[in-house]
Amino acid sequence: MSDSLSKLEKRTAYTLVLPAVLLVFAIVLFPIFANVWISFKDIELKDIRIPEPRAKKIVKSISENQSELKIIYKLRNSSLIQEIRNVQFQDKFPTNISPINLDPRCNFKSKKVICNFGNWQAKYRENFEITIQNNNGEIIDKKTIKLQKPILSGRADNPLLTTNFTLVNFKKVFYENNFVELLLTTFYFTFFGTVGAIVFGILAAQLVNQNIQGRTYMRGILLFPYVGPVVALAYTWTLLLDPNSGTLNALLVNFNIIEQPINLLGQKYINMSILGFEFKLRLALTTVIFFEIWRYFPLAFLFILARLQAIPQSLYEAADVDGASPIQKFIHITLPQITAIISILFMIRFIWNFNKFEDIFLLTGGASGTRTLPINVYQQGFAVSDIGMGSAVSIVIVMLLISFMIIYFKLIGKRANES
Amino acid sequence: MNLKSLSIFLIISSFFLTCILSIWKIMATLQGLNFNNLNTTHVFLIGILVSLAFVLIGNKINHLIKIFSLSFLFSILYFHLNEASPYWYIFGVFLITLFFTNKLKKYSTQSLKEDFISEKIIFDFITLFGIVFFAFVILFPFYIMLVTSFKTQIALLVNPLDFSLDFSKSLTELFKSYFVIFETYNFGRYILISSAVSIGTVIVTLLFAIPAAYAVARLNFFGKNFLSTSILIIYMFPAIVLVIPLYTVFSQLGLRNSIFGLLIVYTATTLPVAIYMLQGYFKSIPKEIEDAGIMDGQNWFGIILKIIIPLSLPAIASVALYVFMIAWNEFLFSLMFLDSPKSFTLSRAIQYLSGDAETPRQYLMAGSVIVTLPVLFIFIYFEKYLVSGLTAGSVKE
Numbered sequence: 102m103s104d105s106l107s108k109l110e111k112r113t114a115y116t117l118v119l120p121a122v123l124l125v126f127a128i129v130l131f132p133i134f135a136n137v138w139i140s141f142k143d144i145e146l147k148d149i150r151i152p153e154p155r156a157k158k159i160v161k162s163i164s165e166n167q168s169e170l171k172i173i174y175k176l177r178n179s180s181l182i183q184e185i186r187n188v189q190f191q192d193k194f195p196t197n198i199s200p201i202n203l204d205p206r207c208n209f210k211s212k213k214v215i216c217n218f219g220n221w222q223a224k225y226r227e228n229f230e231i232t233i234q235n236n237n238g239e240i241i242d243k244k245t246i247k248l249q250k251p252i253l254s255g256r257a258d259n260p261l262l263t264t265n266f267t268l269v270n271f272k273k274v275f276y277e278n279n280f281v282e283l284l285l286t287t288f289y290f291t292f293f294g295t296v297g298a299i300v301f302g303i304l305a306a307q308l309v310n311q312n313i314q315g316r317t318y319m320r321g322i323l324l325f326p327y328v329g330p331v332v333a334l335a336y337t338w339t340l341l342l343d344p345n346s347g348t349l350n351a352l353l354v355n356f357n358i359i360e361q362p363i364n365l366l367g368q369k370y371i372n373m374s375i376l377g378f379e380f381k382l383r384l385a386l387t388t389v390i391f392f393e394i395w396r397y398f399p400l401a402f403l404f405i406l407a408r409l410q411a412i413p414q415s416l417y418e419a420a421d422v423d424g425a426s427p428i429q430k431f432i433h434i435t436l437p438q439i440t441a442i443i444s445i446l447f448m449i450r451f452i453w454n455f456n457k458f459e460d461i462f463l464l465t466g467g468a469s470g471t472r473t474l475p476i477n478v479y480q481q482g483f484a485v486s487d488i489g490m491g492s493a494v495s496i497v498i499v500m501l502l503i504s505f506m507i508i509y510f511k512l513i514g515k516r517a518n519e520s
Numbered sequence: 521m522n523l524k525s526l527s528i529f530l531i532i533s534s535f536f537l538t539c540i541l542s543i544w545k546i547m548a549t550l551q552g553l554n555f556n557n558l559n560t561t562h563v564f565l566i567g568i569l570v571s572l573a574f575v576l577i578g579n580k581i582n583h584l585i586k587i588f589s590l591s592f593l594f595s596i597l598y599f600h601l602n603e604a605s606p607y608w609y610i611f612g613v614f615l616i617t618l619f620f621t622n623k624l625k626k627y628s629t630q631s632l633k634e635d636f637i638s639e640k641i642i643f644d645f646i647t648l649f650g651i652v653f654f655a656f657v658i659l660f661p662f663y664i665m666l667v668t669s670f671k672t673q674i675a676l677l678v679n680p681l682d683f684s685l686d687f688s689k690s691l692t693e694l695f696k697s698y699f700v701i702f703e704t705y706n707f708g709r710y711i712l713i714s715s716a717v718s719i720g721t722v723i724v725t726l727l728f729a730i731p732a733a734y735a736v737a738r739l740n741f742f743g744k745n746f747l748s749t750s751i752l753i754i755y756m757f758p759a760i761v762l763v764i765p766l767y768t769v770f771s772q773l774g775l776r777n778s779i780f781g782l783l784i785v786y787t788a789t790t791l792p793v794a795i796y797m798l799q800g801y802f803k804s805i806p807k808e809i810e811d812a813g814i815m816d817g818q819n820w821f822g823i824i825l826k827i828i829i830p831l832s833l834p835a836i837a838s839v840a841l842y843v844f845m846i847a848w849n850e851f852l853f854s855l856m857f858l859d860s861p862k863s864f865t866l867s868r869a870i871q872y873l874s875g876d877a878e879t880p881r882q883y884l885m886a887g888s889v890i891v892t893l894p895v896l897f898i899f900i901y902f903e904k905y906l907v908s909g910l911t912a913g914s915v916k917e
Binding site for chain 1: 546549550555556557558635636639640643647650651654655657658659661662664665668676677680681728729731732734735736739740741742744747753754756757758759760761762763764765766767768769771772784785787788789791792795820845848849851852855856866867870871874881884885887888889891892895896899900903906907
């Protein structure tokens with residue numbers, strides 16, 4: 102009895118879960134594996150369409166009496182790189198009309214011209230002609246002839262499914278792609294973006310956690326950058342930072358803080374000197390990192406605030422009795438309580454910043470030294486339209502992500518063992 | 521009185537005052553006032569005087585009279601030391617000083633002797649400063665977005681600092697950018713598409729997620745643990761990695777430039793987090809209520825429809841709002857899959873608009889306001905639900 106019940110339970114569970122699992126599998130998991138496949142193929146964007154035989158029909162009069170017509174079919178193979186095998190052609194004609202001097206590849210049967218064109222090479226083109234006449238000698242209506250579309254069919258391999266593999270994409274990724282700089286930029290962006298977001302998140306959470314008026318409003322306002330659409334926010338920032346008539350530069354020049362407008366998003370390096378140390382700062386990258394911090398510190402803030410509010414007030418009261426200073430309270434009470442959430446946030450933000458595409462794409466398009474791995478996927482796959490190479494970069498991203506997760510869980514596991 | 525804590529108090533408080541007044545001056549400059557100097561030293565010095573006077577006067581006169589007279593004095597000094605400015609500006613200075621002196625209330629010659637008073641002063645003013653700073657830094661871009669949409673390109677090129685609205689113009693003139701983007705750039709259509717895609721995604725996601733979440737929360741089946749852990753792992757894998765294979769497959773299937781294709785992708789990418797959020801809530805519903813339903817002869821479908829859904833409406837609402845926001849804000853897939861203006865979403869349309877260097881910036885900003893406003897309204901109105909959604913669904917942007 103209970104056995105059949107648990108069987109029923111299992112069956113119900115699978116019917117309930119299956120639709121969702123299948124959908125996620127098709128759209129999220131399958132592409133990750135498909136990337137591996139594509140990355141080993143030398144394939145470009147224009148090659149992904151399955152080759153098709155195509156025909157354009159042109160009808161011409163050849164005699165005065167219009168009882169004879171010439172039809173020209175401009176035939177071609179839609180693909181520039183692949184052949185189509187066994188191309189079949191079929192066109193239908195009205196009653197009483199028959200072709201004259203039909204091409205030997207074709208025959209006429211029950212009002213239809215059927216041809217067997219054999220194999221078409223890549224880029225194949227042919228002007229194929231049929232002359233038709235009306236058996237009664239009457240005028241043939243050009244329009245009805247023209248409206249009847251020929252049917253073509255043929256067999257071609259899906260370029261994605263062929264089995265000729267190559268390592269050329271990976272060679273290009275590692276040797277012809279400034280790979281080291283790409284990797285460094287990505288890590289610079291990811292690391293500082295993450296740390297910045299968490300630091301500002303802690304600061305903001307600490308502020309809002311005090312007893313101040315309008316605390317709930319403040320929490321709402323702080324989340325604005327996180328909930329707003331990227332497109333709108335990125336373009337607002339681009340306008341704000343524009344060197345020619347952007348508000349920020351205009352303000353700084355107006356108050357004599359700088360002499361010349363600075364192209365914050367378009368300049369790769371800027372020479373800085375702090376305390377006599379001269380160094381070059383990655384300007385555009387730093388600006389993009391600031392945007393990133395601005396947009397994502399709210400998330401860190403929200404989590405840390407939730408944790409702060411859960412710290413028992415009695416801990417602070419006890420510290421007050423012991424005569425602890427505000428700084429001591431922060432270091433000895435608050436900080437240990439939020440380290441766990443910070444480490445989780447660090448991982449989440451690190452991985453998400455590592456994958457960040459939209460923000461950089463909209464702000465700089467990957468120019469002026471802001472080319473990160475995700476931007477490179479887009480550039481290779483769609484700007485240069487080398488999707489094989491784009492996939493290879495995706496694979497590099499996936500491999501790095503997996504290793505981050507392994508490292509992270511190793512570290513977390515270790516700490517769990519220690520405590 | 522401790523001299524060290526007094527001087528820290530004076531410096532920090534006056535520094536804070538200088539900061540807010542500078543922000544006020546910047547905002548006034550953006551209204552077209554011709555200021556070329558922040559005059560921070562002047563403000564800082566008279567700020568110190570005000571703070572000092574405040575502490576020295578102490579309780580000798582009523583607090584209200586004290587702050588009003590001090591602010592008044594400060595404003596007059598400020599007026600004389602700075603360049604000519606209109607009265608509304610000085611009135612703003614007066615209000616800010618009033619706010620500032622009121623914040624000084626808890627400091628007196630007595631309190632400056634307490635333990636750790638220097639640290640407390642620093643903490644207090646850093647809190648105040650921090651709140652003003654964060655509010656300013658966050659709201660400023662939104663403010664620029666809004667006011668730019670009411671200006672014209674030429675006016676902004678002539679004086680990029682003048683964002684004042686010219687109310688002498690007619691309303692149609694003022695809202696011209698909005699009329700233009702609706703009439704010339706077809707934004708009405710894009711709003712419809714964006715709404716259809718977002719609402720569609722919410723409905724389909726819920727249809728898939730509620731049964732799946734129920735199964736994960738309540739039923740025993742092989743692979744359940746694997747499923748619930750892989751939900752989160754799947755979420756760590758980013759959209760950019762999915763783009764090339766999906767693009768190729770969608771091209772071959774003719775799903776590019778279709779709202780349906782976009783809807784499938786949005787649903788699949790939001791499903792894991794929706795399931796994760798819902799199953800957490802379903803687990804918190806007492807099992808006894810369902811047992812009563814089973815006694816009544818309800819099947820699983822009936823239980824979900826008649827017991828689970830009515831009991832978890834708040835959680836469903838927060839998932840729905842959260843998914844709506846993700847779908848409404850989504851950009852990457854709409855960039856990849858849509859290249860015909862007939863099927864653009866709002867985000868994609870704005871990006872397309874910006875691709876043309878000739879497009880005046882006020883149109884771009886008007887478009888940005890249109891895409892931002894609904895999300896902000898939803899967020900403000902349903903903040904409570906959304907915050908719980910955000911914390912639960914934190915894994916996903």
